[in-house]
Amino acid sequence: MRTVRIIDSHTEGEPTRVVVEGGPELRGDTLQEMRADFSDRFDEFRTGVVLEPRGGEAMVGALLTRATSPEAQCGVVFFNNVGYLGMCGHGSIGVVRTLQYLNRMGTGRVVLDTPEGPVAAEALPEGQVALENVESYVLRSEVCVRACGREWRGTVAYGGNWFYQCAVERPPTFAERELWRETALTVRRALEAAGIIGDSGAEIDHIEFVGPPERSDANAKSFVIMPRRGPTDRSPVG
Incomplete structure (x- = not known):
């Protein structure tokens, strides 16, 4: 053993x-x-x-x-x-x-x-x-895909992993996390189908929805899913 x-x-x-x-x-x-x-x-x-x-x-x-x-x-x-x-x-x-x-x-x-x-x-x-962190940068902005019956407009960015970041009017609540997780997975599949990738063919495996903050000392509130089956990131550093 x-x-x-x-x-x-x-x-x-x-x-x-x-x-x-x-x-x-x-x-x-x-x-x-x-x-x-x-x-x-x-x-x-x-x-x-x-x-x-x-x-x-x-x-x-x-x-x-x-x-x-x-x-x-x-x-x-x-x-x-x-x-x-x-x-x-x-x-x-x-x-x-x-x-x-x-x-x-x-x-x-x-x-x-x-x-x-x-x-x-x-x-x-x-x-x-x-x-x-390692050097972070925006690769592409105003990147559009269609998923879940609507158009999503976001930014492809790198910060040690590859992200597709979308602005939303209201970030998900805890009770809504499974619905938004499935939405994020669908958006990620749409990115793959459209051939949208990071540098050197890297997969964009993190999806992030960013909305207004709920705390006075914060700049934003985000909801992030991580690679493959997409567990949600509980921490604010995603």
Whole structure:
């Protein structure tokens, strides 16, 4: 029997499960190569860590690896119930808090290598973490598709993963999440059918609806579905 040591955290309700002992030793000189090796040789490890009965569809796992760039303190490969992620905002925050819990870092700056590039974070007092993501940009704006009996107009943008972002008059409530999840999945299928992709043929696998904020200290409220079967992102960093 294999023993795996994990530590769970949450970022505004979205869980991160960090593998701190017992994980696979990955081959590769870059985090992209390590992620490919993880997928090729150790996918059963992924499913065992994040799927039922020990996990669930909202769980994001994080396997700590050696750093591959001189400025980084460690590397990390993120994964979830359907596969592997290039980067994860809430997961990066969870990793930093876990490293603090393990006394591997205090407050201050840390750099994590990810398959999409280095991510800098600063651990602040009172459990807060400031995150500097990989370079984000808009690829296309005013991108239209037809789904669910109406036209959707959105922006194709990159922030470690590929997003299609649509403005809505009112963001979904908690009770409406399943209806909007199905809507988002239909929009994603429409993007695929229209051949709308990210750079280098990348799949646009995150759909985000953005509406007015409900809190005075917020700029917007969003609803995000994640890759494939589309679990909803509970955290605001999507």
